[in-house]
Amino acid sequence: MSDHDDDHIIEPHTSTLHTRREFLRTSMLGAAVSLSVPVFLQKTFFTLDAMAADSAVQTATGKDSPILIVLQLAGGNDGMNTVIPYADDAYYRARPVIGIPRESVIKLNDYAGLNPKLVGLKGLYDEGHLSILQGVGYPNPNRSHFRSTEIWQTASDSDKTDSYGWLGRYFDSCCKGADPTVGVAIGNQTPQSFAAAEPTGVAFSRPEQYRWLNGDKSGASQQIYMEMNAPDPTDMRALDENDGGSIGSLAGTSTPSRHGESNLEFLQRTALDAQMSSDKVLSIARKYPASVSYPRTALGDSMNLVGRMIAGGLATRVYYVSQGGYDTHTNQVATHARLMDELNTALVAFAQDMKAQGNFNRVMLMSFSEFGRRVSQNASNGTDHGAAAPMFVMGGGIKPGLFGKYPSLDNLNSGDLAYNVDFRSVYATILDRWLRAPSKEVLGRQFPLMNLV
């Protein structure tokens, strides 16, 4: 299923441009790059030149490159009820009501085990396709959802703010000039981790809606839509302004913003990305039904979509998926069990799908949450915001195992588990060893690598 040529996936009835490169070849190559060309096109144009000269720059082909799936467990997953220190009496003392009974824990070793709902993940662990990272966090943890999420998304120190995301900096550093689908966020929002000096990436959740609808059957309006949503290569604004002084400013004329891209240019670029990606996404979704059955949950739907995009060869390096609902302050037992079940069934289906496609060795999934939760249950049989927590890394080509040490329940840091693995070591390992990108450049300094890949 995986060995499909991109060019044959596109439906023949449209003349949509598939990539920025193709767009430039058909409409701009040969034309002199003048000052009237929008900034982002100039950048892309020069980037293409640079790419030709420097073959070391990676381009995703959609057929053989490694793929990373980042799964955000939004709201702060209760790490202690995910990977459970069942042999520690302190755990049951701190959680008399919400603690997972010792006998139902799925044992990993003589100290820790998995939530009983994660039975499928245990299977993947046993067959060597899942690693479990214990006690992941960062120094001076912040307990605000907003701030801690930002720290994870930007890989910054907790006392510094960064405007770019760690994946955005990876795109900037290694994927210049790539198709906009190099980064795909499932949903309506672009995650902060995609924020970049030269932003790229698309977002969608339902392929059948990820397209321009219209009330015209003739095709004429499709043509106009395409023209209006691609930048004008012979930009007429300069001319208009010369002969129409009394008109004032023209619709959408704007001044460059901080990074040299005006809001109009930004909209034009996003419109072009939407136009170029929507036909491709829709046609892949139509041609590649899921090869296995996924659970009908929000996360199941998202993983299903990722699986189909991978089957169809979308030239994506990073998929971003999110599962919400983890902010379990009150009566968490049933809620958390449901979330664990949804996580387990969706990931197991995805792993089966990747195996069936023959793509399991190409994919790595990494889960994270902005923080774990307090060691002790609160007065409402829930848990409040905490610190260090486990991460999962799944894939056909990873080195499996139980990494890091389970944080001590006796030696707490302001009532929370102390981290012993900096999450940026996980990022660094994935960048260096999986995406084959220079982690020091992307993360700003060298973090110790782990034996994950």
Place this chain on the structure above:
Amino acid sequence: MLTPLQARQWDLQKAAHLLNRAGFGGTPDEIKAFCELGMDRAVQTVLDGPDDSLQFPKPAWAEAKNLFEMHQTMALMPDADRKAMQQQIQKQYRQNDLDLINWWLGRMRYSANPFREKMTLFWHGHFATSVQKVRESYLMWLQNETLREHAFGNFGLMVKAISRDPAMLIWLDTRESKRDHPNENFAREVMELFTLGIGNYTEDDVQQAARAFTGYRIDPRDETFRFAPFQHDGTDKHFLGKTGPFGGDDIIDIILEQPACAKFISKKLWEFYAYQDPSPAVVNTLASSFRQSDYEIRPLMSTIFRSAAFYSADAVRTQIKSPVQWVVQTAKVLDTPLPRPQITVNALRQLGQVPFAPPNVKGWDGGKAWITTSTLLYRYNMANFSVGNGPLRIEPVRRVANVQGPMGNGFDVQNYNGPDLAKVVPQVVRGDPRRLVAYLCFRLYQDPLTARDTQTFVKYVSDQGPNLSDDALRELLHLMMSTPQYQLT
């Protein structure tokens, strides 16, 4: 320095710009009438609009409850009855959320004083509070009224009012803050997000301020602010270089003395109304007059709306419409009612801005963050629906502020008639492709397009033959809204 715009420079485009930014835009006739007022009277209209509260009576459910009695009654109920009653309350809240959002959007759409609503929207994004945690729609309505009351008033009084606002007391945990265990949430955000900006206070200032805001409670008998002296820490605090047995209002007064406060608020207002990243000179000019006027908002807004910089190329048609602006302005320029509440609210959710449910206390990031490939296409498809061209897919959720995903795959909503074409396009321009496109450019963008883009649309109309059908006209409207240009205002 901010030089005022000269009266003779006032024209249709500037009148449209003021209507768009200070409010939610208008029809060509409204723009013309606004232009004829001249700049002085137009700005005066913005600042001294009529009281519209009789036109928009509060929702019937927006009444304080006696929670004390309610809880007593429920405690005595058999378990099954109590569960049923709790479910009934949840159901009512869900309905009230929708009702509340619709009530406010309707006020933005139809008020004779849309400028106050736009200002209220600014303050809602500034003092961003979500029904997701507050739960009770009544308290969200009450906060909205407080923001409206102070919208053009005194900033210091507004911050003090907000510090006692029941929804805020819940949202940032002030009501939980005890003398022996002060909660720092409000104390931190009041400085970081509401007044000074990060870097203008220390962690120690946060802790000291937290002690001053202890004892703020909600009276369960009528859901109003109540000060509980026994839970208040009345000892000395050392805050921003001063020492005294400060209470919450004293803390706010000391904050207002900081030059950083006037700068922070002036800059944020300028960025919301005019453009991003103003020069330090612009910010300093605004901030010093803001401080001199003792934080009166009305004169500050008057300075902004009369400045040449507000009407410069940096400002005009450079702002990405927020989803709320998009929805309300679209209804205004197409002269249609808002679509049904469920449709509008679900569309706003897809587009990333549900009023009363900002993502966090920082509010909406706005600007470029409104736009992804997904939200841009949804805007285009919402336009298709708004002109009466076809269905729109919506994905209902249990409660608008829910973080969990939608229930199921969603469904198509149809049967929206769209605009009255005879009203939106005068017969006299309909037969002339060039005049039609120019007219619609003014109606939709309040600005001409480039020659090339104009030609693209003129050719489309010409190709339809001599008698432009209603369907083709609707599709033209849709096409002109399916553009980067329509996302700007």
